Amino acid sequence: LADAKRIIAAGETAADKIGIPYNLAVVDAGGNLIAHVRMDGAWLGSIDIAVHKAWTARAFDMSTEDLAKMAQSGKPLFGIDSTNHDKVVIFGGGVPIKSGGAVIGGVGASGGTVDQDVEVVEAAAAVLGEA
Secondary structure: OHHHHHHHHHHHHHHHHHOOOOEEEEEEOOOOEEEEEEOOOOOOOHHHHHHHHHHHHHHHOOOHHHHHHHOOOOOOOOOHHHOHHHOOOOOOOEEEEEEOOEEEEEEEEEOOOHHHHHHHHHHHHHHHOOO
16 A cells, blocks of 8 residues: 555656546455555546556557557457446556566556646656656
């Protein structure tokens, strides 16, 4: 929980720098929600998106941005976003959290453009020093 709070705080700092309120979510190694914050004014619709981005990053141990590349039409994972009760997100903003080289969870950010979401989530995950 302490690490999740640090990750979220780093994400909030990055979101403040770009001037956009965010939803930030952290899941553990089992994909279970540890922490979530909805910054003042962040979209309600982004709550589930942030949580699902974090879950997706952990479930597949890769960023949602990388998964998106493999999920396009004609690619090997096309259609994956309709699996797992539609929890799989195939656009940027979710990354796995690593410690000692092992994936121990995931973090998701939602509130801006995909590029902004990637910027915020990478800043959040960087607080632990591994990507």
